[in-house]
Amino acid sequence: MIADKSLESVEESDLSALVENRTREGPRLDLKRDQYTWNDAGTREFLADVTSFANSHGGILLIGVDEEDGCASALVGLEGDLDAEIQRMMGKLTDGVDPRLQGCEVRAIPLASGRSVLAVRVPRSWNGPHMVTFKNLSRFFSRNSAGKYQLDVRELRGQFAASDTLAERLRVFRIGRLSDLDADIAPVPLETGPKLILHSIPLSAFDPVSRIEVPAIGDVNRLMRPIKSVGGWSWRNNFDGLLTFSNEARDRMSTYVQLYRTGILEAVDCRLLRAWEGDRVIVAGDFEEEIIAAIERFMSLQRYVGLLPPTMWTLTLTGVRGYRMVLGRLGRSRNDLIDRETLMVPEVMQDDRGRPAQAIARELVDPVWQACGWERSINFDDDGNWRQA
Numbered sequence: 001m002i003a004d005k006s007l008e009s010v011e012e013s014d015l016s017a018l019v020e021n022r023t024r025e026g027p028r029l030d031l032k033r034d035q036y037t038w039n040d041a042g043t044r045e046f047l048a049d050v051t052s053f054a055n056s057h058g059g060i061l062l063i064g065v066d067e068e069d070g071c072a073s074a075l076v077g078l079e080g081d082l083d084a085e086i087q088r089m090m091g092k093l094t095d096g097v098d099p100r101l102q103g104c105e106v107r108a109i110p111l112a113s114g115r116s117v118l119a120v121r122v123p124r125s126w127n128g129p130h131m132v133t134f135k136n137l138s139r140f141f142s143r144n145s146a147g148k149y150q151l152d153v154r155e156l157r158g159q160f161a162a163s164d165t166l167a168e169r170l171r172v173f174r175i176g177r178l179s180d181l182d183a184d185i186a187p188v189p190l191e192t193g194p195k196l197i198l199h200s201i202p203l204s205a206f207d208p209v210s211r212i213e214v215p216a217i218g219d220v221n222r223l224m225r226p227i228k229s230v231g232g233w234s235w236r237n238n239f240d241g242l243l244t245f246s247n248e249a250r251d252r253m254s255t256y257v258q259l260y261r262t263g264i265l266e267a268v269d270c271r272l273l274r275a276w277e278g279d280r281v282i283v284a285g286d287f288e289e290e291i292i293a294a295i296e297r298f299m300s301l302q303r304y305v306g307l308l309p310p311t312m313w314t315l316t317l318t319g320v321r322g323y324r325m326v327l328g329r330l331g332r333s334r335n336d337l338i339d340r341e342t343l344m345v346p347e348v349m350q351d352d353r354g355r356p357a358q359a360i361a362r363e364l365v366d367p368v369w370q371a372c373g374w375e376r377s378i379n380f381d382d383d384g385n386w387r388q389a
Helices: 012-020 040-054 082-096 153-182 284-304 357-371
Strands: 029-032 059-063 065-068 071-075 105-110 116-122 139-144 147-150 195-202 233-238 241-246 255-260 265-269 281-283 311-318 324-326 342-344 348-350
Touching (some): 012 065, 012 071, 012 105, 029 065, 040 059, 040 082, 040 116, 040 139, 040 147, 082 105, 082 116, 153 311, 153 342, 195 284, 281 284, 284 311, 284 357, 342 357, 348 357
Parallel strands (some): 029 059
Antiparallel strands (some): 105 116, 195 265, 195 311, 233 241, 255 265, 311 342, 311 348
16 A cells, blocks of 8 residues: 555556556545645645644645545646745644654655656654644544544543553563563573663554564665674574574674564664773773664664654663773773663654764763763764764
8 A cells, every 4th residue: 555655665656556546545545636725724724634644544645646536536746846845844744733743754756747746644643642733723633534534522532541651651661671681581692791772663663553574684684783793693583573693602692683573673782881801881982883873774774664753762771880981991081980770761752764863872872971970972063973082
């Protein structure tokens, strides 16, 4: 179904198939022949259409596709400055919806006729429900087989309750994984001692029917390189999905990456936090460089398997009481030591694909520096670029 495809992969052939098959509009597909008029009524209609997808199961809005009796009938296409139209749409969504929509994408799909169809892909939202606030409208919309409709009080209560439940499920997931690792329950036997645990959690993972197609390792082997895997790595399919782990001739491994069928990625490393010559230190450059590289790989992997933001990134360090941050193995540091065994860094939201890995990494590592007495990481410049000091 076209609503399940990544927006960059949608082509004219996909749109033509809608017409040839007389595909009917429904909960996840809406067709418009003409561009929205950007008067008050047109703006409200656009915002209602988009939020109705976000507040239900997500979907795609196609502008420039005619319909007859609710079924796709012709590729009409649009002309004009569509880049400006896309910017206008994104501005309307920023200013006219509360809370902010995350992961919404707009793209002009070229047609052989020289015209284009505007496609608006709206993921199911996990931080809703979203209210249309333009000109004080204050309305909530959702979708069913008949199209969009206004949510009633009972439905709103259910959506607010689901939003609260999501935050709790995220917290329970993190604590559960930490408990398992503490009990030596992992996809591979792990070395003992301090651990770095990085999670990439698409919020769609908490949808009970959401699953990804586990890719073949040949397509994603590079993207699933474990943290600090200096000696290479091995792989295998397992019950949870796909696993890569350090290639070491020993009973216990030092690092692994698990891709779950839900789209969650879990990277665990036992090497970055090893005591160096008996000194319990976090070597800042190695620590941050590995985290940035892992985030970049995992973002590419998410795109490959078709996962869309919003995504939560989490970083946890275990067994780190008494550690300190140093700028190099013999570099300067402070005398301040981490005062607890486990650092559960607050979750960092990635709400669109364009957010750089360095920006996510900075939010994850700054609290670790602060736990070591620093104001923040000094390896990031004022523009958020990482340059090892």
